[in-house]
Amino acid sequence: MKTTIVAVLMTVAAVWAAPQAWAGPQQEKMKMCNAEAKDKNLAGDERKAHMKQCLSAKPVDKKAAQQEKMKTCNADAKTKNLAGDDRKKFMKECLSA
The missing domain is CATH 1.20.5 (Single alpha-helices involved in coiled-coils or other helix-helix interfaces)
Structure with missing residues (x-):
């Protein structure tokens, strides 16, 4: 009986000391x-x-935001008629901005 009471009190004390665990x-x-x-x-x-x-x-849905950014960068690269290394460089800069 004493062991059970002690265990319960220790549990309550631990929870009381760390309420952020319930956050x-x-x-x-x-x-x-x-x-x-x-x-x-x-x-x-x-x-x-x-x-x-x-x-x-x-x-904010990070995956959706990244997809939207990819669409915008692709459209910009297409508008500028970029290809090859120029396109890769532009896309890298655009997506990291």
């Missing part, structure tokens, strides 16, 4: 938005507006 995506988003507001020195209505916008924003 989910919404809590992480809240931390990020708070940090942005603090960096911008926002207060009052400006802070409320920023927090509302920041917390309601959808996460």
Whole structure:
């Protein structure tokens, strides 16, 4: 019985000491938005507006963003009639920008 109580108390103490282990995506988003507001020195209505916008924003889909960038760079290279090494160089610079 004592062993069980001690184990439960140790578990509770560990969880209490590390609440970030329970932090989910919404809590992480809240931390990020708070940090942005603090960096911008926002207060009052400006802070409320920023927090509302920041917390309601959808996460950026990196794969979709990269695909869109690839489409744009390809279109630009085609417009400039680039081929061979010139096209490779342009695409490398465009995609890394």
